[in-house]
Amino acid sequence: MNGSIATPKTLPEILAFACAAYGREPNDELLFAWRGALDQIPIRELREALTEHQRDITPDGRDRRPRGSWLPSPADLLAKVEAKRRSENTQRTKRGYCGRAECLGGWVWAERNTGGEPAVTRCPHCRELWENAG
Ligand SMILES: [Zn+2]
Secondary structure (H helix, E strand, C coil), rough: CHHHHHHHHCHHHHHHHHHHHHHCCHHHHHHHHHHHCCCCCCHHHHHHHHHHHCCCCCCCCCCCEEHHCCCCCCCCCHHHHHHHHHHHHHHHHHHHCCCCCCCCCCEEEECCCCCCCEEEEEEHHHHHHHHHHC
């Protein structure tokens, strides 16, 4: 390793970065596999997925060493990207509101004006989001 590794910004760069971390040489075969599976994934997410993979201490089926001690396959990285996206969606839903025009931060004006004070009530769409976010 040559000490001055810049932040990878392209797929070949991140492959080279990952290979360097595992003492491997990137080659056309690897690049082809990574391109085929990961071409549509933003590099930022791939960098995070690589870091997540390296932290993965799940024993690997091959020799029970932690999974993170192997150069990740494209499928390994895709799994990390998916997991991260799912958890971010859940976080967003938990904090967020339904986004409907009539919804004011989780409250809506009561449907029926009873002639007295205008009333607000919990937005049913937000409640649904929060319940589904579990
Ligand atoms: Zn709402």
